Amino acid sequence: MPSSVPPFSELLxxxxxxxxHLEMRDNYGTNPRLEAWQRGERVDWDNQESWWHPFHQSIKDAVARGVIVRRARVISEPVSEYIRWEHYVTQANVIAGEDVRWLPRSHATGFLVPANDFWLFDGNLIRFHHFGGDGRHVMDELNTDAGTLGLCVAAFEEVWQHATPHSEYTI
Known part of the structure; x- marks a missing residue:
């Protein structure tokens, strides 16, 4: 089924x-970059051309326009192999201009968070991500409901306030 949700690059x-961006899953399925990491291949961070993707350019362009881009990840500990890999490749997000933080799930008890990961743009548009039980992306959904926006803003800020900056979070 074709999606009526605009691409991330357009929304950004x-x-x-x-x-x-609030992420709350410990596994997002498999992909070629994860599989390469599992085989022991590592990113040559000095060779940006080898790992830079259009996503990173979208983030860099937004940051250059003055957009503040933050990502918070709520994770289980001990971490899954997927999260271990994700922590490793987060260097690319940071280089692109994202501010990334990590919050162990055990430190989020008592927080009210949505059941789905989301991107929130300018506080007035949410792009929810829906995933299957196997971690694969199923669909995205846009939402502009004022009540839902308020809940998502509050949830993100609560997580952000308690989360550890990427440079300080070790696995």
Missing amino acids: ANTHKSAV
């Missing part, structure tokens, strides 16, 4: 002040 290109 229309963002003026902030884009925040």
Whole structure:
């Protein structure tokens, strides 16, 4: 079924002040970069051309326009292999201009968070991500409901306030 949700790059290109991303899964399925890491291959961070993707350019362009891009990840500990890999490749997000933080799930008890990961653009548009039980992406959904926006803003800020900056979080 074709999606009516615009691509992430388009949503971010229309963002003026902030884009925040809340992730709460310990596994997002498999992909070729994860499989390469599992085989022992590592990123040559000095060779940006080898790992730079259009996603990173979208983030860099937004940050250059003054958009603040933050990502918070709520994770289980001990971490899954997927999260171990994700922590490793987060260096690319940081180089692109994202501010990334990590919050162990055990430190989030008592927080109210949505059941789905999301991107929130300028505090007025949410792009929810729906995943299957195997971690694979199923679909995205846009939402502009004021009540839902308020809940997502509050949830993200609560997680952000308690999370550890990427440079300080070790696995």
